[in-house]
Amino acid sequence: MSILFDFLLVFNILILVYFLLINFTYLFLIIASFFHIRKYKDIDRVFKMTGVYSTNLYKPVSIIAPAFNEADSIINSVNSLLNIKYANFEVVVVNDGSKDNTLQLMLDYYKLKEDRRHRPKYIDHKPIRGVYTSERYPRLIVVDKENGRKADALNAGINIASKDLFCAVDSDSILETDVIIKMLRVFMEDESTIAVGGVIRVANGCTFRNRQIEEVRIPRSYLGRIQAVEYLRAFLFGRVGWDYLNALLIISGAFGVFDRKAVINAGGYLHDTVGEDMELVLRLHDYHIKNNIPYRIRFIAEPVCWTEVPEDSRTLAVQRNRWHRGLADTLFRYKHMLFNPKYGRIGWVAMPFFLFAELLSPLIELFGYIYVAFSLWFGIINITFAGLFLIASVVFGMILSVSAVLLEELTTRRYENVKDVIILIFFALLENIGYRQLHAWWRLKGLIDYLKGNKDWGVMLRQGIGEQK
Amino acid sequence: MSSYFDSIAIDFIRITLYVLVSLFFILIAFVLVRRVLLKKWAIIMEESEAKILPTLYWYLDGEMSKLDFSNSLNNRYEVIAAFRNITEMIDNFDGEQKKKLRSLLNLPHFNRYFIESLRNGTPLKLAQACMYFEKKHTTERTVINRLRELQYHEYPVIKYASTLALINTSEQKIRDEAMNVFIHSEGLASMAINDIIYKYCNFHENSGRASDVLFRHITDVDVPVRNAASIIKMMPDLGFYQLSDDLVEFFRFPYLHDVEGVLTSALIDTLADLSGRNILSLVPENKTWNSEHSNVRLSTAKWIQKFYSEELDPILLKLAEDDDLEVRIIAQLALTQSSNSAKMHNFLNTRYHQEWNEILHTGGSYVDTV
Amino acid sequence: MSKKILLIDDDTNIANYVKFRLQKKGYEIRHIDNGLDGVDGIKEFKPDLVILDMMMPGIDGREVAEIVKEENLMDISRIIVLSGKEVSEEVKALFDLGIHDYLQKPFNIDNLIIRIERALSNLPSKE
Numbered sequence: 024m025s026i027l028f029d030f031l032l033v034f035n036i037l038i039l040v041y042f043l044l045i046n047f048t049y050l051f052l053i054i055a056s057f058f059h060i061r062k063y064k065d066i067d068r069v070f071k072m073t074g075v076y077s078t079n080l081y082k083p084v085s086i087i088a089p090a091f092n093e094a095d096s097i098i099n100s101v102n103s104l105l106n107i108k109y110a111n112f113e114v115v116v117v118n119d120g121s122k123d124n125t126l127q128l129m130l131d132y133y134k135l136k137e138d139r140r141h142r143p144k145y146i147d148h149k150p151i152r153g154v155y156t157s158e159r160y161p162r163l164i165v166v167d168k169e170n171g172r173k174a175d176a177l178n179a180g181i182n183i184a185s186k187d188l189f190c191a192v193d194s195d196s197i198l199e200t201d202v203i204i205k206m207l208r209v210f211m212e213d214e215s216t217i218a219v220g221g222v223i224r225v226a227n228g229c230t231f232r233n234r235q236i237e238e239v240r241i242p243r244s245y246l247g248r249i250q251a252v253e254y255l256r257a258f259l260f261g262r263v264g265w266d267y268l269n270a271l272l273i274i275s276g277a278f279g280v281f282d283r284k285a286v287i288n289a290g291g292y293l294h295d296t297v298g299e300d301m302e303l304v305l306r307l308h309d310y311h312i313k314n315n316i317p318y319r320i321r322f323i324a325e326p327v328c329w330t331e332v333p334e335d336s337r338t339l340a341v342q343r344n345r346w347h348r349g350l351a352d353t354l355f356r357y358k359h360m361l362f363n364p365k366y367g368r369i370g371w372v373a374m375p376f377f378l379f380a381e382l383l384s385p386l387i388e389l390f391g392y393i394y395v396a397f398s399l400w401f402g403i404i405n406i407t408f409a410g411l412f413l414i415a416s417v418v419f420g421m422i423l424s425v426s427a428v429l430l431e432e433l434t435t436r437r438y439e440n441v442k443d444v445i446i447l448i449f450f451a452l453l454e455n456i457g458y459r460q461l462h463a464w465w466r467l468k469g470l471i472d473y474l475k476g477n478k479d480w481g482v483m484l485r486q487g488i489g490e491q492k
Numbered sequence: 493m494s495s496y497f498d499s500i501a502i503d504f505i506r507i508t509l510y511v512l513v514s515l516f517f518i519l520i521a522f523v524l525v526r527r528v529l530l531k532k533w534a535i536i537m538e539e540s541e542a543k544i545l546p547t548l549y550w551y552l553d554g555e556m557s558k559l560d561f562s563n564s565l566n567n568r569y570e571v572i573a574a575f576r577n578i579t580e581m582i583d584n585f586d587g588e589q590k591k592k593l594r595s596l597l598n599l600p601h602f603n604r605y606f607i608e609s610l611r612n613g614t615p616l617k618l619a620q621a622c623m624y625f626e627k628k629h630t631t632e633r634t635v636i637n638r639l640r641e642l643q644y645h646e647y648p649v650i651k652y653a654s655t656l657a658l659i660n661t662s663e664q665k666i667r668d669e670a671m672n673v674f675i676h677s678e679g680l681a682s683m684a685i686n687d688i689i690y691k692y693c694n695f696h697e698n699s700g701r702a703s704d705v706l707f708r709h710i711t712d713v714d715v716p717v718r719n720a721a722s723i724i725k726m727m728p729d730l731g732f733y734q735l736s737d738d739l740v741e742f743f744r745f746p747y748l749h750d751v752e753g754v755l756t757s758a759l760i761d762t763l764a765d766l767s768g769r770n771i772l773s774l775v776p777e778n779k780t781w782n783s784e785h786s787n788v789r790l791s792t793a794k795w796i797q798k799f800y801s802e803e804l805d806p807i808l809l810k811l812a813e814d815d816d817l818e819v820r821i822i823a824q825l826a827l828t829q830s831s832n833s834a835k836m837h838n839f840l841n842t843r844y845h846q847e848w849n850e851i852l853h854t855g856g857s858y859v860d861t862v
Numbered sequence: 863m864s865k866k867i868l869l870i871d872d873d874t875n876i877a878n879y880v881k882f883r884l885q886k887k888g889y890e891i892r893h894i895d896n897g898l899d900g901v902d903g904i905k906e907f908k909p910d911l912v913i914l915d916m917m918m919p920g921i922d923g924r925e926v927a928e929i930v931k932e933e934n935l936m937d938i939s940r941i942i943v944l945s946g947k948e949v950s951e952e953v954k955a956l957f958d959l960g961i962h963d964y965l966q967k968p969f970n971i972d973n974l975i976i977r978i979e980r981a982l983s984n985l986p987s988k989e
Contacts, residue, residue, distance in 0.1 A: 039501070062614075062615070062616065081683050081686075082683060106919060106920060106922065108917070108919070141821075141825065141851060143817060143818065143821040145817060145818070161951070200919045207683070210681065210683065211652075211681045211683045211684055212648050212649055212681060213648065213679070213681060214679070214680065214681040214682055214718070216681075232898065232920075233896050233897065233898035233899075233919070233920030233921060234919070234920045234921070235919055235920050407502055408501055408502050408505075411502060411505040411506060411509065412501075412505060414505075414509060415505045415508055415509055415512075418509060418512050418513065419508075419512065421512075421516070422512050422515065422516060425516060425519065426519075429519050429522075429523060432523050432526075432527075433526075441524070441527050444523065444527075448520065448523075545878060546882070549878075549879055549882045549883075552879070553883075577875065580875050581875045581876075581879070583968070584873055584875050584876050584967070584968050585875075585876070585879075585968055585970075585971065586968040586969055586970045587970035587971075587972065587973070588970070588972065589879075589970070589971055590968075
């Protein structure tokens with residue numbers, strides 16, 4: 024009995040240490056993000072990059088948007104992409120074997136004609152059925168290919184794209200018109216920059232007009248609001264903080280600008296993973312470090328891409344399950360980077376953080392709840408301690424979420440209505456009771472599914488944003 | 493032992509809780525207060541703007557003197573509103589109005605503030621000050637000296653901004669020196685270099701002299717090769733055709749300081765634009781097709797593809813078997829122009845036959861194999 | 863009755879000043895800062911002359927001109943186009959549509975005013 028007692032005691036201390044370590048890492052990330060965002064906040068206004076409209080002094084960009092069965096929104100989405108403010112860019116829409124009339128709609132609307140030209144294949148993908156261009160819209164290229172995964176469509180887009188940089192976007196997201204200019208600033212600061220990620224925010228609840236966001240409001244549903252908080256937390260201080268440490272591991276698949284050559288050299292997107300966005304970033308790190316090529320992978324807090332999030336729990340569960348499998352898969356593929364001195368902060372800070380605080384957290388968290396109950400039963404800890412510990416862990420979570428909302432408030436401040444901010448703060452609190460545990464459960468199932476070898480994407484029901492008023 | 497541990501833990505957690513909860517309420521209060529203040533500030537700014545804009549227009553129409561305009565700025569908000577509008581309008585306006593707006597930048601309200609930020613500001617303030625002096629076309633000695641110091645700043649952004657301000661002064665000597673310091677700095681992004689070079693040449697009253705200066709930088713072994721390569725790549729855009737002979741000479745001359753073929757490949761690309769076919773004989777002479785760097789081989793292949801000539805087929809055949817896919821494709825595409833193209837596969841390694849056949853036969857359509 | 867001018871441009875700096883200058887000359891002028899509302903503005907305001915910026919977020923100047931032409935909202939020769947680009951394919955296409963004039967940004971305001979007045983005096987009265 025006393026061995027069990029000691030064992031449980033040691034375990035209690037371990038849990039406490041884990042709890043402190045994770046939360047103080049988060050706290051550090053918040054503080055770092057705050058100063059990092061503040062430092063860059065106004066710089067866009069200082070540098071107008073006057074040449075962007077008229078000259079070819081700046082690197083040209085291909086915007087690659089894979090589309091699969093998006094007949095409802097495709098014209099609006101593509102129009103909004105064509106409206107981006109930049110001198111030298113093209114839009115490559117990859118129709119990934121849609122079963123509806125996505126392709127035909129584009130062919131008709133943009134008066135596209137088949138463009139037969141030799142196009143070398145630098146990275147592998149499913150066969151292309153046709154490439155279409157239009158005299159009327161010289162910036163647009165539509166690629167029709169056999170269905171593969173999103174990674175496959177992006178690879179086809181990378182092959183067809185002709186510019187130095189490419190920007191990978193989800194075709195159903197809405198980009199603000201000045202995003203490319205803002206992203207380019209980073210490439211202008213440092214020649215070795217190969218990838219830049221930008222902020223993605225929840226579009227549900229916002230109104231769109233004239234192919235642009237008109238009013239930034241919070242979503243109306245419970246899950247939508249919770250996710251609005253989650254996205255703020257993940258982007259505003261998660262990734263900004265990692266950028267500060269120069270150890271960014273994720274650039275979301277929905278929005279990132281990459282150096283095309285660097286991605287081709289590293290081999291393009293990987294087909295057989297569900298986490299192709301994170302996998303690519305890790306591979307870029309790995310490739311450049313192994314070959315001793317200087318590089319920077321950055322994240323900036325300002326450019327914004329608005330995306331629709333699922334508001335029903337089933338779709339959300341599938342999505343989070345997939346994200347978690349992607350995370351597990353990617354971390355497993357790059358396990359050699361963990362605690363490897365060659366990879367510096369990535370090996371010593373970012374990888375362990377993603378392993379313990381992200382991948383294993385649902386396991387640890389759910390285990391923790393059971394464990395505390397168990398310890399209580401056996402009288403190893405007293406009820407006050409258990410209660411306080413639980414409250415502390417929930418409150419710490421609340422503080423993190425609330426800080427994310429506050430960080431938004433202190434820096435970008437896109438919600439114009441104070442009421443929205445107060446509601447979000449309330450949901451930041453609420454997130455930690457109920458949703459957090461449910462989320463941990465979804466992710467735990469994702470982890471289990473990964474171990475079982477499930478590589479399915481699952482289906483996301485789209486409600487379609489960007490309808491015009 | 494256990495109860496001792498427990499009581500410490502409980503105390504610890506209790507204190508954490510207290511701290512967190514109070515922090516939370518402080519933060520909420522802070523947000524609310526800040527919103528109120530910001531709203532108030534926004535209203536004041538709007539009012540200031542509404543007051544300043546008409547006076548600014550009167551000034552532009554000559555109904556108000558500069559002194560009267562200056563006297564009409566009563567407080568900090570109005571100064572900020574005025575500055576914001578003046579700088580934005582300078583970018584958008586042209587001609588007489590632009591000149592008049594620019595002269596407003598000399599008002600002591602603005603000048604004092606930016607001289608102070610230039611002296612000891614955060615990087616952001618420094619950058620703002622640099623952009624202000626750039627707009628103003630400053631010639632003040634103390635400012636120029638400080639801007640020159642900033643050209644050695646650790647942040648590339650500040651290096652770039654201070655150079656931009658110096659390039660915009662009216663004295664050619666200052667511009668030359670600024671260009672010289674800038675082009676010798678390491679770690680510059682090519683886009684920043686392009687920007688500076690473009691403006692430097694635009695402002696130079698004598699384009700012949702500007703091209704001489706640039707050529708000197710290209711051949712200077714102390715200029716980092718990436719910077720030199722950026723200048724070389726700008727030549728066709730700048731229309732400096734007069735430099736093509738000098739560049740040809742430079743291309744012939746062994747430049748040992750090149751790094752990873754950056755300079756060579758830039759030279760080949762630019763010469764293909766500036767001199768074209770006339771210098772095709774340089775290809776066999778310089779053996780760039782045999783370079784260890786794929787970018788040099790790629791530039792060579794593109795050059796030959798552009799100015800195809802049958803006697804270069806042996807070189808193309810070699811490039812058509814290159815390890816680098818891009819080089820291979822360009823060389824094979826070039827070979828399709830040969831009168832012997834039907835027999836060409838006899839000279840190619842069987843490994844590349846499929847690639848070659850597809851390029852030859854599908855000609856215009858895509859190749860889906862690698 | 864004073865002539866009506868509609869200015870469709872997302873650049874408020876220029877727009878405000880142009881508005882100030884034209885109002886002084888006794889024109890009735892309205893400013894709209896985006897293409898979508900611009901089209902509605904043409905329908906409601908029934909201007910004698912439209913000054914249309916090419917580069918606007920959302921529906922851009924060219925699309926506004928095309929909508930005007932397709933839906934026959936007004937005489938397309940009553941449009942003066944402002945553009946940041948050099949004379950390009952795009953501007954050529956606009957002239958093919960039948961626009962009145964074209965001015966490159968950044969432009970001299972006095973020049974714009976002169977062109978506006980000339981256009982208004984050359985064009986036949988709307989009635």
